Amino acid sequence: MDDIFDLDEPFLPEQPSVTPKPKEPAFIHDLNPEQRQAVLTTEGPVLVLSGAGTGKTKVLTTRIAYLISQGFAWPRQILAVTFTNKAAREMKERLESMIGPASYGAWLGTFHAIGVKILRKFPEDVGLTRDFTVLNSDDQERVLKQIMTDAGIDVKRYAPATMLDIIQRWKDRGVMPEAVTAAQNTAYCEGRALSLYQAYQARLQSLNAVDFGDLLLLPLELFKKRPDVLQRYQQQFKYILVDEYQDTNVAQYLWLRLLAQEHRNICCVGDDDQSIYSWRGAEVENILSFKTIYPDALVVRLERNYRSTEHILGCASALIAHNEGRLGKTLKIGKHTDGPAEKVSIRGFWNGMQEAKGIVSDVEQEQLNGRSLSDIAILVRAGFQTRAFEEELIRAGIAYKIIGGFKFYEREEIRDAVAYLRLILNTNDDLSFLRIVNKPRRGIGDQALTAVSAAAKTFKLSLFDAVALAELKPAARKALDAFVQLMKQEREQAADLTPAQVARHILETSGYVDFWRQDKSIEAEGRLENLQELYNVLSDFNTLRDFIEYASLVTDADEQVTADQLVVMTLHASKGLEFGAVYLPGWEEGLFPHQKALDDGGHAALEEERRLAYVGMTRAREKVSISFAANRKVYGQWQNALPSRFIDELPPEHVIDLSDSSLGRHIRPDDVKGFVRTEHFWDSKPIQAFSPAVQSKRVGKRVYHDSFGYGTVIREEGERLEVHFDVSGTKKILAKFLEAV
DNA sequence: GGGTTGCCCGTTTTT
DNA sequence: CGGGCAACCC
Numbered sequence: 001m002d003d004i005f006d007l008d009e010p011f012l013p014e015q016p017s018v019t020p021k022p023k024e025p026a027f028i029h030d031l032n033p034e035q036r037q038a039v040l041t042t043e044g045p046v047l048v049l050s051g052a053g054t055g056k057t058k059v060l061t062t063r064i065a066y067l068i069s070q071g072f073a074w075p076r077q078i079l080a081v082t083f084t085n086k087a088a089r090e091m092k093e094r095l096e097s098m099i100g101p102a103s104y105g106a107w108l109g110t111f112h113a114i115g116v117k118i119l120r121k122f123p124e125d126v127g128l129t130r131d132f133t134v135l136n137s138d139d140q141e142r143v144l145k146q147i148m149t150d151a152g153i154d155v156k157r158y159a160p161a162t163m164l165d166i167i168q169r170w171k172d173r174g175v176m177p178e179a180v181t182a183a184q185n186t187a188y189c190e191g192r193a194l195s196l197y198q199a200y201q202a203r204l205q206s207l208n209a210v211d212f213g214d215l216l217l218l219p220l221e222l223f224k225k226r227p228d229v230l231q232r233y234q235q236q237f238k239y240i241l242v243d244e245y246q247d248t249n250v251a252q253y254l255w256l257r258l259l260a261q262e263h264r265n266i267c268c269v270g271d272d273d274q275s276i277y278s279w280r281g282a283e284v285e286n287i288l289s290f291k292t293i294y295p296d297a298l299v300v301r302l303e304r305n306y307r308s309t310e311h312i313l314g315c316a317s318a319l320i321a322h323n324e325g326r327l328g329k330t331l332k333i334g335k336h337t338d339g340p341a342e343k344v345s346i347r348g349f350w351n352g353m354q355e356a357k358g359i360v361s362d363v364e365q366e367q368l369n370g371r372s373l374s375d376i377a378i379l380v381r382a383g384f385q386t387r388a389f390e391e392e393l394i395r396a397g398i399a400y401k402i403i404g405g406f407k408f409y410e411r412e413e414i415r416d417a418v419a420y421l422r423l424i425l426n427t428n429d430d431l432s433f434l435r436i437v438n439k440p441r442r443g444i445g446d447q448a449l450t451a452v453s454a455a456a457k458t459f460k461l462s463l464f465d466a467v468a469l470a471e472l473k474p475a476a477r478k479a480l481d482a483f484v485q486l487m488k489q490e491r492e493q494a495a496d497l498t499p500a501q502v503a504r505h506i507l508e509t510s511g512y513v514d515f516w517r518q519d520k521s522i523e524a525e526g527r528l529e530n531l532q533e534l535y536n537v538l539s540d541f542n543t544l545r546d547f548i549e550y551a552s553l554v555t556d557a558d559e560q561v562t563a564d565q566l567v568v569m570t571l572h573a574s575k576g577l578e579f580g581a582v583y584l585p586g587w588e589e590g591l592f593p594h595q596k597a598l599d600d601g602g603h604a605a606l607e608e609e610r611r612l613a614y615v616g617m618t619r620a621r622e623k624v625s626i627s628f629a630a631n632r633k634v635y636g637q638w639q640n641a642l643p644s645r646f647i648d649e650l651p652p653e654h655v656i657d658l659s660d661s662s663l664g665r666h667i668r669p670d671d672v673k674g675f676v677r678t679e680h681f682w683d684s685k686p687i688q689a690f691s692p693a694v695q696s697k698r699v700g701k702r703v704y705h706d707s708f709g710y711g712t713v714i715r716e717e718g719e720r721l722e723v724h725f726d727v728s729g730t731k732k733i734l735a736k737f738l739e740a741v
Numbered sequence: 742g743g744g745t746t747g748c749c750c751g752t753t754t755t756t
Numbered sequence: 757c758g759g760g761c762a763a764c765c766c
Contacts, residue, residue, distance in 0.1 A: 082755090083755045083756080084755045084756080085755085085756080086755085087755085110755080110756065111755095111756080112755095112756045113756085115756095134756090136756090137754085137756090156749090156761095156762085212756050213756095215756075216756095244755085247755075276753080277753085277754080277755075279752090279753070279754085280753085280754065280755080282755095381752075381753075382751095382752050382753070383752075383753085384751085384752090404754085441742080441743090443742085445742065446742095552756090553756060554756085570752090570753065570754090571753080572752095572753050572754070572755085573753090573754090573755090575755085576755095591752095594752055594753075595752090596751095596752055596753090597752070597753080608753095612753080633757080634751090634757095635750085635751065635757060635758090636757030636758080637757080742766105743765105743766090744764105744765090744766085745763105745764085745765080745766095746762105746763090746764080746765095747761105747762095747763090747764095748760105748761090748762090748763100749759105749760090749761090749762105750758105750759095750760095751757105751758095751759095
């Protein structure tokens, strides 16, 4: 399916004997001068600072096409890494359309896919065998939880998810357990985080499994242990290209640094202003310090934006200018628009429901004006916001799709089905075994499984193989033998069947499909449909192994919006996309910037939130509509909020306030910049309808708190005051801890 | 072994 | 408010 997974290609290619041709290929002429420079400077380190909508994918693909077609390198001497499968696929397609089959054989894929490819070649050096499995986040948490429970840790107090996050951050930084320093250890889990990391890694190894972090970490380990292997890759990759460089973590940085050592032809494309994944381990520092690591690097700035109107660019630029420590780019308008552009609109609403109604009716108007639904997006900060829109869109009869949320491969029935397939392929897959051995119910309980694990431990076998040797009661013996027999039969037949046939057969004969047919819950029908969909997906693969590899790396259903429907998604998910009209609801303090981000990330997190706002606005070609609601139902309770400080950061000349006049003035050109706010936009009309807060002498007063600093009281509930702190956000505080100022 | 109740917790999530 | 999960009871 994907040439990245072709393991049998010749390892060391010959050097191309062709000398670069003097004549420029036609595709070069589509480039502007900066893009052209980024493409034609083939030798040495190049950093392309590529603002939103300035054609970065074009630069990357054209550069590869140029390198290959001009004889600078054979395809397999090119390593091009992306973050998403989608980006990799897109590059592959564009490349093929430019130079056709000449592009085949390039190492083009996600970091993780390339990691798998390398590890499958040298598994033994990192303690694996060739058929190791890749765990998804669900498996990871399950394994870790088990380990924590075994270690006697109260998983109620210490969430496995949080612990997993700590481990992931270590992996992101390229740190194996033995390399964790005292300073890096945390107090989490009573200071036992490190020992849990060790135990977790040991467990993965005994399962012959790796997690996503390992796909980056273990190749580094391999390179350390086998300098000869490293050297071969260093020699092979004559040209390295990196997409979304601002999102690389330390482990990825180390990869690139090691692999580029020999030829030093590394071209990184990114935008520090669009770095929105630091909470997942991405280090903006990588892009900021490129010039320090490669002092001879050519830095190219792509600032001609071919996407958005002057007003959108004006707002986005002004907003992002509030961040410090940027490499600094200014987007310039690169396209001619017909007629005057629409200003960025801002609308205040009374509550979240009205906001949804207002946006949906605006969408209807856009439709009447001839805009197609697929050209419209609603981008939210947090998942829960999508619900209000979903309800309104249904009411209005507008076709829509919510992107994200439930992932196809994370659904229970799909994971079960995949577990069956994995076990057929590899009976050593203990996790899959445990998942489905009693699903549907076969009368195999904890006792029986404990006996099987004991046997597995004693004889050093997989659970599957240990069944035969386990001490079991007659009923359990019968049930387990039948299960093992079934899987073995299936395994033998699998060779003669297509992957889709194997799946259909095992899920029918094992009773799994019946299990859902008999389920009378509302979701059961959908689950059966999903299994059908899985057969469809499977029909695209030649072997079960190909599918499993694909399914472990592609965690989303590859959501394609083909029909004419509007999309609703998070700002994070929108990166890299483009729409004619973009709605940005929920611009309120506490929601955007998000309170939680501010609480544990402080100023750095605020800047990341601002970058998120920048990403959101720059998705739009013609129209951006920002909105906020004074009241919002959060966790079943009405809460009120101030308009986001980001709204104040937009230049008045590019903005138009479309709010209902009864809500007062929202945009105050003379507003105090920064965090200090001394009045509310609704000061003239106190909110009482949804809030139990009564007017009091305390509301509106400035206060000081020892830990949170200065703030303004926004609500009073007896002695508990809700205070909007200038820096730390909104909190409920007992009056006695506050000082009036 | 399975269903029910009651409690806790709630941002974003490329692979 | 609602989902997820663990303890609890049948």
